[in-house]
Amino acid sequence: MNADYQKVISTVYAEILTQENIGKVPDYIPEIACIEENKFGVNYTDLNDNSFGCGDFQEKFSIQSISKVFALSYVYEELGEKLWKRVDVEPSGNPFNSLLQLEADHGIPRNPFINAGALVICDILLEICDKPKEKMLEFIRNLAEDDEIFFNEKVAQSEMENSFRNTAMCNFMKSFGNIHERPTAVIDLYCHLCSIEMTCEQLSKSFLYLANGGKKPSDNTSVLPFLKAKRINAILLTCGFYDESGEFSFLVGLPGKSGVGGGIIAILPQKYCIAVWSPKLNPKGNSYRGMKFLEKFTTLTGETIF
Ligand code: DON
Numbered sequence: 001m002n003a004d005y006q007k008v009i010s011t012v013y014a015e016i017l018t019q020e021n022i023g024k025v026p027d028y029i030p031e032i033a034c035i036e037e038n039k040f041g042v043n044y045t046d047l048n049d050n051s052f053g054c055g056d057f058q059e060k061f062s063i064q065s066i067s068k069v070f071a072l073s074y075v076y077e078e079l080g081e082k083l084w085k086r087v088d089v090e091p092s093g094n095p096f097n098s099l100l101q102l103e104a105d106h107g108i109p110r111n112p113f114i115n116a117g118a119l120v121i122c123d124i125l126l127e128i129c130d131k132p133k134e135k136m137l138e139f140i141r142n143l144a145e146d147d148e149i150f151f152n153e154k155v156a157q158s159e160m161e162n163s164f165r166n167t168a169m170c171n172f173m174k175s176f177g178n179i180h181e182r183p184t185a186v187i188d189l190y191c192h193l194c195s196i197e198m199t200c201e202q203l204s205k206s207f208l209y210l211a212n213g214g215k216k217p218s219d220n221t222s223v224l225p226f227l228k229a230k231r232i233n234a235i236l237l238t239c240g241f242y243d244e245s246g247e248f249s250f251l252v253g254l255p256g257k258s259g260v261g262g263g264i265i266a267i268l269p270q271k272y273c274i275a276v277w278s279p280k281l282n283p284k285g286n287s288y289r290g291m292k293f294l295e296k297f298t299t300l301t302g303e304t305i306f
Helices: 005-017 064-085 115-128 132-144 153-161 164-175 183-194 200-206 226-239 242-251 288-301
Strands: 041-046 051-055 256-258 263-268 272-277
Touching: 005 041, 005 051, 005 288, 041 200, 051 200, 064 115, 064 132, 064 183, 064 226, 064 256, 064 263, 115 132, 115 164, 115 183, 132 183, 132 200, 153 183, 164 183, 200 263, 200 272, 226 242, 226 256, 242 288, 263 288, 272 288
Parallel strands: none
Antiparallel strands: 041 051, 041 272, 256 263, 263 272
C-alpha cells in the first residue's frame, strides 16, 4: 500500500491536538524542565527526499538519548564487531538509568541505548578520536546536510551538575575494567551529546541512512555497510524505548529511538524516517503524544516492518 503520507500526517496531527496532552516534562534537568510543554512537531522525509512537516517541526529541541544512535553508528563503523565485547545487544527490561543488572553482568551493559551502554560508547569515542565532540557534530551535520547543529552548553552543564547516577554507573563499570578513560571525561562527553539540539526536520533527514541500508540517499555515500545498518535497526526495535520497547513495537511496529527531550525518531526501512517532538513524557520516559502519533500513523498508513 502506498499511503498519502502528507494527508495521514495532517489528519493524525489534527486529531491528537484535540486530545488531552498527558504526561510530565522531566524535572531532573532544569534547563529542560522549563520547556513549553504543548510544543508539538512532526516531520516525515523519505528516500526520494520528499519531506513535509506539521506544527513545530522546524523548532530545535534537546535530542537527548536520540544522540546515542549517532554515537553507536560512528563507533560501530570504526571499531567493528569487537565492540560487542564491551556492550551487549539484549533488551534490559529496566529503566534507562538503572544500575540493577550491571553487577550481575560484570560491568557489561545490556545494550548501547541504556545509559550504561551509551557511557561505554562515549568511552570508546574518547579512545578513538582526538576531538570526539567535534567529530560527532561533524558526523551529524554531514547526515543532516546542515551545519546549524550545536551543543546546548547550558543543558550540558545542568545535566553534568545532576549526573550523580550516571557518574555512579561510570565508576562502577570502571571497577570492572569496562571504562578505560577518566569517568569525568566520559560524563562530560555523554552530557554534551545529550544536549545536541535539532529540529524534527533535521532529525528525519539525518536518520535516512538507517532506512537506506547504511547509505546517505542524497549522494549514495556509505555511512555504514548494510549489515551494520540492519543490526542497528534491530537493536532500535528491541531496545530503543528502554522498558517500553515491547510496547512501542506492539503499538507502532517500527524501529525507533526516544529521548527525554520529548523527541522520537522512527524508521521504515527502504522507505522513510519520521521524527515527532512533544515534551510531555509518559511514566517510562517516552513522549506521550509522540507514541500516540506514531501508533495512529502506522495504523492509518497500513505499513510497518511486520
Ligand atoms: O542520562 C540522562 O539522564 C539523559 N540526559 C538522557 C536520557 C534520555 O534521553 C533517556 N531517554 N529516554
